[in-house]
Amino acid sequence: MKIKRKIYQKISEWKQDCRGEKALLIEGARRIGKSTVVEAIGRNEYKSYVMIDFNKASKKILGYFDNLINLDIFFELISLEYNVKLYPRESLIIFDEIQKFPKAREAIKYLVADGRYDYIETGSLISIKENVENITLPSEERKLKMYPVDFEEFMVYMGEEILLAYIADCYSKKQPLDQKMHAKAMHLFKEYMLVGGMPQAVVAFAENRRDFAAADIEKRDILDLYRNDIKKAAKKYNSRVSALFENIPAYLSTHEKKIVLKRVEEGASFDQYDDPLFWLDDSMICNLCYKCNDPNVGFALNKNDSAVKCYMGDTGLLVSLAFSENEIMNEQLYRQIMNERLSLNEGMIYENAISQMMAAKGRKLYFYTRYNEEKHRNDIEIDFLLSNERKTNFKVFPVEVKSSKNYTATSLGRFKEIYGKKIAAQYIIHPKNLSIDKEIIKIPPYMFPVAF
Numbered sequence: 001m002k003i004k005r006k007i008y009q010k011i012s013e014w015k016q017d018c019r020g021e022k023a024l025l026i027e028g029a030r031r032i033g034k035s036t037v038v039e040a041i042g043r044n045e046y047k048s049y050v051m052i053d054f055n056k057a058s059k060k061i062l063g064y065f066d067n068l069i070n071l072d073i074f075f076e077l078i079s080l081e082y083n084v085k086l087y088p089r090e091s092l093i094i095f096d097e098i099q100k101f102p103k104a105r106e107a108i109k110y111l112v113a114d115g116r117y118d119y120i121e122t123g124s125l126i127s128i129k130e131n132v133e134n135i136t137l138p139s140e141e142r143k144l145k146m147y148p149v150d151f152e153e154f155m156v157y158m159g160e161e162i163l164l165a166y167i168a169d170c171y172s173k174k175q176p177l178d179q180k181m182h183a184k185a186m187h188l189f190k191e192y193m194l195v196g197g198m199p200q201a202v203v204a205f206a207e208n209r210r211d212f213a214a215a216d217i218e219k220r221d222i223l224d225l226y227r228n229d230i231k232k233a234a235k236k237y238n239s240r241v242s243a244l245f246e247n248i249p250a251y252l253s254t255h256e257k258k259i260v261l262k263r264v265e266e267g268a269s270f271d272q273y274d275d276p277l278f279w280l281d282d283s284m285i286c287n288l289c290y291k292c293n294d295p296n297v298g299f300a301l302n303k304n305d306s307a308v309k310c311y312m313g314d315t316g317l318l319v320s321l322a323f324s325e326n327e328i329m330n331e332q333l334y335r336q337i338m339n340e341r342l343s344l345n346e347g348m349i350y351e352n353a354i355s356q357m358m359a360a361k362g363r364k365l366y367f368y369t370r371y372n373e374e375k376h377r378n379d380i381e382i383d384f385l386l387s388n389e390r391k392t393n394f395k396v397f398p399v400e401v402k403s404s405k406n407y408t409a410t411s412l413g414r415f416k417e418i419y420g421k422k423i424a425a426q427y428i429i430h431p432k433n434l435s436i437d438k439e440i441i442k443i444p445p446y447m448f449p450v451a452f
Helices: 007-018 034-045 059-066 071-082 102-114 151-157 161-172 179-195 199-207 212-233 235-246 248-253 270-283 315-322 325-330 333-338 344-360 410-422 445-451
Strands: 023-027 048-053 091-096 118-123 141-145 286-292 303-312 365-372 377-382 384-387 396-401 426-429 435-437 440-443
Touching: 007 023, 007 034, 007 118, 007 141, 023 102, 034 048, 034 091, 034 118, 048 071, 059 071, 059 102, 071 102, 091 102, 102 118, 151 161, 151 179, 151 199, 151 445, 161 179, 161 445, 179 199, 179 212, 179 315, 179 333, 179 344, 179 445, 199 212, 212 235, 212 270, 212 315, 212 325, 235 248, 235 270, 248 303, 248 315, 248 344, 270 286, 270 303, 286 344, 303 315, 303 344, 303 365, 315 344, 325 333, 333 344, 344 365, 344 384, 344 396, 344 445, 365 384, 365 410, 377 396, 377 410, 396 410, 410 426, 426 445, 440 445
Parallel strands: 023 118, 023 141, 048 091, 091 118, 286 365, 396 426, 426 440
Antiparallel strands: 286 303, 365 377, 384 396, 435 440
């Protein structure tokens, strides 16, 4: 495992806490490193392990799940087939890509009750109807979501642990970084935005002397894989899923960044797109961000299903989806972004990166706008709403993302006039160093992971 992943520690904690009484189900988009990290767990934390990859498993292996009455025979066959000796309470059995064979997921109930071994399931599209039809979902599962490599993991992999600790220390003291260190941290953050967090792309970038083109090749392979998944898995509504997916850069390039269905299908309504949107969300290819009509109470209670933004789950993939290879090379895209000269599209990339960071911290995404009838436009636009996640003494953190060094904070001011009593703190994420101005905390994007 070349990249040190935080989820490794969470899996180790599951092993200690559950002691074989629950299986672990790890959900995540394709190609984010699920198989790699669980194999590392099997190799390092157990005496032996077996990985059954349901993308490749033979009909013979699948047949073993037809009759689980005699588990002694089942385990004997698995042990012989994979040539691995299994040790009671010291071996791990991994069901990889469990969505491909739901019957194995249903079997978890009986396997966990048997108590001999530990079980980890990995997969994507876990909740899609086709993958849960005709099976009894096991209650003996603990679920864990896995995301692409985050900015802190990227920093560690690039050998920047000391700078990472310095950033955390500066934020805790609410003081700016030394200006040279700020410039270095911003450079690393922009590299991360362009490369993204898909492990193959990160490794290709680092092992080819910070070559963006090498990372781009890997990302385009992954995008093709996602397109194939959409064709195969989305079934009845795959054309709508595909249209939404391909139009993500177009939506995010607009001022409001919301999904506009008439660009996809004339006369379409959001009721018709419930399943396609759910598919993209459940696949974790995308992160959906819904409008909250009234932030005074819990965001989910005032969620507007007809006003939604669709961010890519990985910002590096967004860059490769938004621009062709020729555009990237001919327009020197990477140089423009590194030198802060891309204007509109750079704002799209910054905002997507923050949405990715929020999702990786387990946050549901919400935004807020207010339409002014006199001006015929929105007069308040808050990019993201976060909360202290309490049911009593509920507080709101409005967050605006600015890719430019020159901007206004008008929307935050108007938002405070309406919801001031509910606001815990206001944040602007911008390319400049940390500062606090009139109760607004302004932080560079590399500080977001330690701020929330």
